[in-house]
Amino acid sequence: MRQNFILFIFGIIIAFSSCRTDFDTVASSGDLKFSKDTVYLDTVFKNIGSSTYQLKVYNRSKNDISIPIVQLKKGLNSKYRMTVDGMSGNQGKIFKDVTLLAKDSLYIFIETTADITDADPADFLYTDEIQFDSGANLQEVALVTLIQDAVFLYPNQNPDGTKEKIQIDDKDVDGFYLEENELTFTNQKPYVIYGYAGVPENKTVTFEAGTRVHFHANSGLYVGNKASLQINGTVSTTEKLENEVVFEGDRLESIYSDIPGQWKSVIFEKGSANHSINHLTLKNAFTGLEFRSPSNTIEIKNSQIYNCAEYGILAQNAHIIGENMVINYSGIASLSCVYGGNYNFTHCTFNNNWSNSSHFAVNLSNRLSGAVPETNPLTNAVFNNCIIYGSSTNEFNLEKSTNAAFVYQLNNCLLKFGSTTNADYQFKTDTEHYNNIILNENPKYYNVSRNQLNIDKTSSAFAKGNPAYIIPTDILGITRTSPPDLGAYQSKDFPK
Known part of the structure; x- marks a missing residue:
């Protein structure tokens, strides 16, 4: 009987533990590590959505941490959108109280749809930053996309x-x-x-x-x-x-x-x-x-x-x-x-x-x-x-x-x-x-x-x-020798 009572108590402890949604976390100290410091989303045409690009965020510490905010610097006006560990946040722009366990990592997936008018007229680049935390603990990862007019x-x-x-x-x-x-x-x-x-x-x-x-x-x-x-x-x-x-x-x-x-x-x-x-x-x-x-x-x-x-x-x-x-x-x-x-x-x-x-x-x-x-x-x-x-x-x-x-x-x-x-x-x-x-x-x-x-x-x-x-010049406009090489290209020395 005593043995059954002990098992009953142990089962209750496990049940309560598995139902907990909070974690004992500490605030982020600004020591996050990233898979890259700049995410280049390659070139896109205006108003055509980009492919999805990924950023990996690492917590190298021994503590479970809570990041008070992960957001795009331009906020809800940003032309970028992202998901953070499967969460969509506020319109894919702002995420609050993001938990990252000790010695663990999370994925951020980023996309954009932008117009040429959103880009810098000097270089046609549209840029923003992903901000992690704020104040003294602020860390940022740059986002860069070339918008091409057409x-x-x-x-x-x-x-x-x-x-x-x-x-x-x-x-x-x-x-x-x-x-x-x-x-x-x-x-x-x-x-x-x-x-x-x-x-x-x-x-x-x-x-x-x-x-x-x-x-x-x-x-x-x-x-x-x-x-x-x-x-x-x-x-x-x-x-x-x-x-x-x-x-x-x-x-x-x-x-x-x-x-x-x-x-x-x-x-x-x-x-x-x-x-x-x-x-x-x-x-x-x-x-x-x-x-x-x-x-x-x-x-x-x-x-x-x-x-x-x-x-x-x-x-x-x-x-x-x-x-x-x-x-x-x-x-x-x-x-x-x-x-x-x-x-x-x-x-x-x-x-x-x-x-x-x-x-x-x-x-x-x-x-x-x-x-x-x-x-x-x-x-x-x-x-x-x-x-x-x-x-x-x-x-x-x-x-x-x-x-x-x-x-x-x-x-x-x-x-x-x-x-x-x-x-x-x-x-x-x-x-x-x-x-x-x-x-x-x-x-x-x-x-x-x-x-x-x-x-x-x-x-x-x-x-x-x-x-x-013989066709006098090859596909690159190079003069052919005689007898000519076969195919569309005149032979040349390749870089070592």
Whole structure:
């Protein structure tokens, strides 16, 4: 009986202890430690919310402490907002009596949504501080965000509250047609596009050198029937690509710099015409450039496409002349030419280091599932002085139907392909389709994971090109030597 009574008393003590909500704490003495003294929230466009950034706060002492106040210095007027150990406080701005146990830490998560008018007009920085305590015990952590002004293009709102639509593939999608005064994109400010921006019939959209275009999620550019696109980038002299035309997503934080599928595509509809692309850098789309049987020849020069969830270029019965092109990291194929067409690529680097093995650097086909008729002639597909490489065993794929022509030829190319008895892939003996093929030798790119596909003199592509196909300058405007290197880059010495 006595034993049961002792257990009863012990249980009551435990119950009361577990229900206590207060702690024996001491006031903070201003000795908090932080994972960083400044939180940089990277660059954001005006009025577009940032990613969430974290700050860790440490109590190194042996005492449980109470921080009387954790707040943003600008108080309720601050454009920052935060949570402190899961608590939202007063509008995410002010938190009182925050407990931090001995030898423990807490997380603060910070976000911002600010306008360009909130930033310092001298440097476009929006700043604030997180304050811990006050008076003699005050400690602060700085917050810094660069707010970038931009031209925003988006669908109008209809009277019934729905968004403006355009038709793509017989479906209504959020989008709008560019007005006459919107058809020339300049380098004065970056552009942010919501939905599909359509180019009207018989109009040309022009992108001047240095233009930056950022596409929101599920957005893109639609060049419709009888419409045209001209990209007039030029050679840049620095790594900032100051004269390049750049298409990418609208999340500017560094963690988004290489994430595929952030926006949709640039679509060239059947019947569109007179396209020219020079010095374009396109990143992080689902499909970079999608050609749907444009009316005449498209020239693509000195351009690079990276990190596309499906295709870098998907060309359907198109006529493309490509020079000094680089494509890398595509979920299905870096270059896929389907349903026939006519293609000529010289000094191009088609690489694919996508993480799975079911991809190609180059895919050629004269058929299209579901089309009527299903096949269409591939009248020509020529690759001169090119590199076709990647992380898969076979980076070159042919899908041939005997119901239509299939004409192709690779001259002086470095190619990755495993051994096979298939008659279509006899690279050393089939001289009708393959001449001077370097098979399965590493081109030794400078840094493939960062899309730096430059080569040096140790590369298997060094001085292996045929001078008969030479393009005088490479993608960076550097004069090629003779015999030229394969691919889009003239070799150079890399920094040690």
